[in-house]
Amino acid sequence: xxxxxxxxxxxxxxxxxxxxxxxxxxxxxxxxxxxxxxxxxxxxxxxxxxxxxxxxxxxxxxxxxxxxxxxxxxxxxxxxxxxxxxxxxxxxxxxxxxxxxxxxxxxxxxxxxxxxxxxxxxxxxxxxxxxxxxxxxxxxxxxxxxxxxxx
Amino acid sequence: xxxxxxxxxxxxxxxxxxxxxxxxxxxxxxxxxxxxxxxxxxxxxxxxxxxxxxxxxxxxxxxxxxxxxxxxxxxxxxxxxxxxxxxxxxxxxxxxxxxxxxxxxx
Numbered sequence: 001x002x003x004x005x006x007x008x009x010x011x012x013x014x015x016x017x018x019x020x021x022x023x024x025x026x027x028x029x030x031x032x033x034x035x036x037x038x039x040x041x042x043x044x045x046x047x048x049x050x051x052x053x054x055x056x057x058x059x060x061x062x063x064x065x066x067x068x069x070x071x072x073x074x075x076x077x078x079x080x081x082x083x084x085x086x087x088x089x090x091x092x093x094x095x096x097x098x099x100x101x102x103x104x105x106x107x108x109x110x111x112x113x114x115x116x117x118x119x120x121x122x123x124x125x126x127x128x129x130x131x132x133x134x135x136x137x138x139x140x141x142x143x144x145x146x147x148x149x150x151x
Numbered sequence: 152x153x154x155x156x157x158x159x160x161x162x163x164x165x166x167x168x169x170x171x172x173x174x175x176x177x178x179x180x181x182x183x184x185x186x187x188x189x190x191x192x193x194x195x196x197x198x199x200x201x202x203x204x205x206x207x208x209x210x211x212x213x214x215x216x217x218x219x220x221x222x223x224x225x226x227x228x229x230x231x232x233x234x235x236x237x238x239x240x241x242x243x244x245x246x247x248x249x250x251x252x253x254x255x256x257x
Contacts, residue, residue: 008178010220012209013228109209130227137228 007119011110011129017140019099022106023072025140026097035135035145045069051077059083064092073099079112079121087121090114108133154232157225160205165190166198170207173221180216 015022025031029040039061043051047069053062060082068076075097081087093114100107110129114122135145160166172187173179181199185192199219202208209222 006178008220010178010209010211010222011224012206012222013224014206111211126223130223131231133224134228134231138231 005117006113006115007117007122008111008113009122009126009129011108011112011133013108013133013137014102014105015108015137015140016105019072019101019106021140022099022108023075025136026075027071031139035139036132045075064095067094068096081121081124084124087124090116090119090121093119093121108136154229156205157207157229160201160207161226163198163201165194166202169195169198169202170221173208173219178211178213178218178220180218184219 017025025035027041027045029042032040033056038056039053041051041053043049043066045051045066047066049066051064051066052060055061062079063082064078064080066075066077068074077095078092079095080092081090093112095113096109096111098109098111100109110133112122112125112129139145161170168188169184172184176183181192181196184199185195188195190198199208203210206225207222209220211218211220
């Protein structure tokens with residue numbers, strides 16, 4: 001039995017909040033701008049609908065489809081980079097957000113997976129997710145973010 | 152997740168080596184990790200449990216295999232808290248210089 005070669009990254013953070021609040025933080029465009037370096041996602045968050053991650057100047061960053069939505073526990077998206085030709089050529093990755101209530105906090109797991117070896121897209125998002133999630137955690141816990149500008 | 156647990160987990164050279172190993176190839180099983188490192192299976196399993204406790208490693212089931220993934224979020228949080236706010240531009244200039252002087256090109 002051989003498994004498909006994949007490139008994957010898994011990010012886990014514990015946030016002192018409720019799964020419901022975390023779910024709204026992940027799906028509210030205005031809130032998203034505050035921790036996601038002024039970008040936001042446009043979609044109706046229904047399974048089968050398209051989504052677009054848009055830069056503040058209106059350019060398209062990434063896009064895909066909502067695969068699965070189960071508030072406030074699980075959200076799955078297909079994910080393709082839309083502005084770097086070599087990344088776009090890799091096609092669609094899959095990104096899952098899993099939220100689990102733990103005592104006094106919510107555990108958020110983001111799994112970004114591409115069914116190919118050495119994915120450049122996964123490498124590219126690996127630099128971004130820890131910063132975005134650190135900002136999200138600080139914002140939910142303290143009302144402030146740590147990093148104002150994306151490096 | 153407390154900073155203490157992260158610092159304690161990082162204080163051990165074998166655990167840092169395990170993280171380096173996962174950084175090179177993410178999503179490895181216990182068997183794969185044991186093959187690459189000169190540690191007993193028990194030692195690797197024990198260190199992985201401490202890393203998982205500190206949220207530096209997350210485990211996912213993939214069929215019958217348990218795969219270990221490095222989780223950079225807690226390290227990033229520490230970096231943001233202790234270094235990020237003011238010092239990052241200066242420090243990254245310094246570490247660039249150090250790398251250049253030491254002739255390390257990565």
